Amino acid sequence: MNSYAIVAENLSRHFGSFKAVDQISLSVKTGEIFGFLGANGAGKTTAIRMLCGLLEPTSGKGTVAGHDIFTQPEAIKNSIGYMSQKFSLYQDLTGNENLSFYASAYGLTKKNFSDRLEELSERLELAQFIDRRAESLPIGWRQRLALAAALLHRPRILFLDEPTGGVDPVFRRKFWDFLYTLAHEGVTIFVTTHYMDEAEYCERISIMHQGKIIVMGPPRELVQKQGAKDLQTMFIDLIRNRVGDRE
Amino acid sequence: MTVSKIRFIALKEVYHILRDPRSLTIAILMPVLMTFLYGYAISLDIKNVDLAVINYDNTSMSQELIDAFYASPYFAPPTQAVNMMDPEEILRKGGANAVLIIEHDFEAAVESRRPFQIGVMVDGSDNNLAAAVQNYSSAVISQFVKDQLPPNLEFPTVKLSLRMLYNPDLESSHFFVPGLVAVILLMICALLTSITIAREKEVGTLEQLMTAPVKSHQILIGKIIPYVGLSFLDGILVLFFAWVLFKVPFEGSELLLLGFGLIYVATALSLGILISTLVKTQQVAMMLALTATMLPSVMLSGFVFAIKNMPVSLQYLSYIVPARYFVTVVRGIMLKGASLNTLAFEGVALLVVMLILLIFATLRFNAGSAK
Numbered sequence: 001m002n003s004y005a006i007v008a009e010n011l012s013r014h015f016g017s018f019k020a021v022d023q024i025s026l027s028v029k030t031g032e033i034f035g036f037l038g039a040n041g042a043g044k045t046t047a048i049r050m051l052c053g054l055l056e057p058t059s060g061k062g063t064v065a066g067h068d069i070f071t072q073p074e075a076i077k078n079s080i081g082y083m084s085q086k087f088s089l090y091q092d093l094t095g096n097e098n099l100s101f102y103a104s105a106y107g108l109t110k111k112n113f114s115d116r117l118e119e120l121s122e123r124l125e126l127a128q129f130i131d132r133r134a135e136s137l138p139i140g141w142r143q144r145l146a147l148a149a150a151l152l153h154r155p156r157i158l159f160l161d162e163p164t165g166g167v168d169p170v171f172r173r174k175f176w177d178f179l180y181t182l183a184h185e186g187v188t189i190f191v192t193t194h195y196m197d198e199a200e201y202c203e204r205i206s207i208m209h210q211g212k213i214i215v216m217g218p219p220r221e222l223v224q225k226q227g228a229k230d231l232q233t234m235f236i237d238l239i240r241n242r243v244g245d246r247e
Numbered sequence: 248m249t250v251s252k253i254r255f256i257a258l259k260e261v262y263h264i265l266r267d268p269r270s271l272t273i274a275i276l277m278p279v280l281m282t283f284l285y286g287y288a289i290s291l292d293i294k295n296v297d298l299a300v301i302n303y304d305n306t307s308m309s310q311e312l313i314d315a316f317y318a319s320p321y322f323a324p325p326t327q328a329v330n331m332m333d334p335e336e337i338l339r340k341g342g343a344n345a346v347l348i349i350e351h352d353f354e355a356a357v358e359s360r361r362p363f364q365i366g367v368m369v370d371g372s373d374n375n376l377a378a379a380v381q382n383y384s385s386a387v388i389s390q391f392v393k394d395q396l397p398p399n400l401e402f403p404t405v406k407l408s409l410r411m412l413y414n415p416d417l418e419s420s421h422f423f424v425p426g427l428v429a430v431i432l433l434m435i436c437a438l439l440t441s442i443t444i445a446r447e448k449e450v451g452t453l454e455q456l457m458t459a460p461v462k463s464h465q466i467l468i469g470k471i472i473p474y475v476g477l478s479f480l481d482g483i484l485v486l487f488f489a490w491v492l493f494k495v496p497f498e499g500s501e502l503l504l505l506g507f508g509l510i511y512v513a514t515a516l517s518l519g520i521l522i523s524t525l526v527k528t529q530q531v532a533m534m535l536a537l538t539a540t541m542l543p544s545v546m547l548s549g550f551v552f553a554i555k556n557m558p559v560s561l562q563y564l565s566y567i568v569p570a571r572y573f574v575t576v577v578r579g580i581m582l583k584g585a586s587l588n589t590l591a592f593e594g595v596a597l598l599v600v601m602l603i604l605l606i607f608a609t610l611r612f613n614a615g616s617a618k
Contacts, residue, residue: 052458077460088455090259092266097259104255105459149455 004063005030005157005188006051011060013046020046022211023060028204030156033179033189035199035219038208039239044192047208048159051190052082065156078106081150085162087142091135095126095145098134099152106153113152120148123178140171147175151182158182160191164198176201196232207235209242252461256469260443264473271477274439278431278481282488285427295556296380298322299343301332306354308395312365315391316347321383334368339583345369345380357395372582373422376553421496424489425577426550429570431485432508433515434540436478440519441536442529443470444612449528463612467605471516478512479505498584504577507590510597511573515540517604518569524611544570572596 006028013021021043028034038044049055051064053073062069065079089098103113121127124144129137164172179189199205206216215222219231228234300313316322325343334346348366356363367384369377447453489495526532545551548570565571572593579585
């Protein structure tokens with residue numbers, strides 16, 4: 001089996017003359033937690049959408065779970081789970097209905113679904129709110145529900161686009177503990193975040209700015225190399241210097 | 248596999264419909280309300296009626312009378328020659344909208360100033376047309392008689408004997424309400440589906456759904472199916488009210504009409520789905536659905552204006568308006584008791600339009616999600 005779960009070479013996406021993603025290259029190992037950082041509007045979401053098969057790249061190459069992102073988006077969809085910053089399950093359905101909807105979307109059998117539901121509901125503590133409509137749930141619970149939906153079909157790669165936005169620290173901690181166990185089980189995790197403490201949990205990170213990846217590596221090494229006090233100051237300095245470049 | 252994916256999308260859509268009682272109430276009450284308002288409020292005018300002639304008299308005077316009819320702007324010879332001698336048959340086969348019948352002895356009667364009757368038989372299912380024919384032919388006949396005789400002479404009584412085929416009491420509602428059913432259903436159906444995908448785009452649920460291995464056509468068809476049920480209910484309500492309130496006769500087969508109704512709502516819902524793939528927000532979807540259905544289906548369906556009186560370019564344009572076919576179907580079945588044979592063209596045309604709409608919607612949906 002391929003030891004790289006995600007490979008991108010010179011991947012670009014242009015919207016007219018605007019280069020939202022400009023020739024990024026990266027490779028993520030199977031079972032790695034990869035932090036995909038960058039300021040708002042840097043092109044992170046566009047890059048993720050290309051890797052998930054939602055958006056066709058303008059140029060470049062890429063494979064996800066061994067499948068080509070140009071020619072095999074359907075195969076990619078079967079091997080990934082996706083959860084975004086915005087709660088994107090159906091508000092007027094209960095947790096259970098949402099999950100069973102996505103189970104059908106991924107073609108799970110009834111038996112598979114009930115086994116998987118039992119397991120996830122225990123690991124993510126879903127039982128207490130699973131029969132309530134999503135609209136009535138606090139945000140932390142909704143995010144757990146969304147994560148469960150993304151994991152139903154046992155994806156080998158999990159794409160998380162700011163999964164912990166607006167959530168309390170206790171929940172964030174639990175969430176990351178859970179990501180660690182998943183990574184131990186061999187799931188590759190590709191995550192964007194604005195929280196630098198979360199970035200430090202990642203094995204490697206990249207920082208994106210105006211469509212390009214400007215640095216990539218293990219967070220501690222990067223901090224040392226840049227001679228910064230910590231990740232937060234490094235991030236701010238990098239972005240600020242770049243902005244200065246252009247002016 | 249495909250069937251089960253379509254089914255679960257449809258099931259989810261049923262939940263959405265049932266859990267939004269406000270929208271559901273609107274979806275059911277609006278068409279009923281519109282039937283009331285429009286049904287009581289409309290009426291109109293006509294030219295170039297296709298007039299066939301059965302001339303038993305065969306004199307120069309009867310020929311002059313026929314010429315007088317055709318000389319007026321209101322009557323024209325049928326586009327296809329009619330060789331039948333049974334006026335009912337001419338009307339039923341659609342060769343003409345009205346038949347002028349001149350019995351033998353006409354010339355002799357006028358000359359000897361005996362009372363005489365000229366027969367006109369009209370297709371009464373189009374009540375505007377029937378009323379117009381009545382007025383115009385009386386005018387043409389009395390003018391003709393006046394011209395034939397020297398002044399100061401007493402006119403012979405040449406009377407018009409008008410017979411209606413179908414809709415004999417010439418109720419305007421009998422003519423309008425069936426057409427109304429078509430227009431209202433199209434509007435409601437397009438409105439219902441136009442907001443479904445737009446809503447998912449707005450909320451962000453569509454993006455999540457697209458990360459799952461579900462195909463575009465499965466999503467689109469799955470979304471249409473539950474609304475077929477709801478719209479079909481609307482159709483039954485509108486037809487029921489039309490029948491009860493306006494006492495529109497029901498000559499034909501209820502089952503046949505319901506069958507056509509089912510095809511028609513599915514076509515209209517496909518139009519809504521296409522609109523839905525073109526826009527980003529529910530509000531724009533609603534506006535577009537109303538403008539795209541209301542004007543064309545009122546103007547180009549034959550509901551208000553006869554299609555054959557339109558400029559040729561508009562006549563061609565009318566072929567893509569689904570209401571055009573259903574107006575013919577409802578009038579045909581309710582007023583004339585038309586059978587499946589007579590309406591086969593409309594049935595096939597509706598299915599073709601539905602298919603075209605669905606193909607466009609799928610193409611648009613794919614293109615839109617890859618942007």
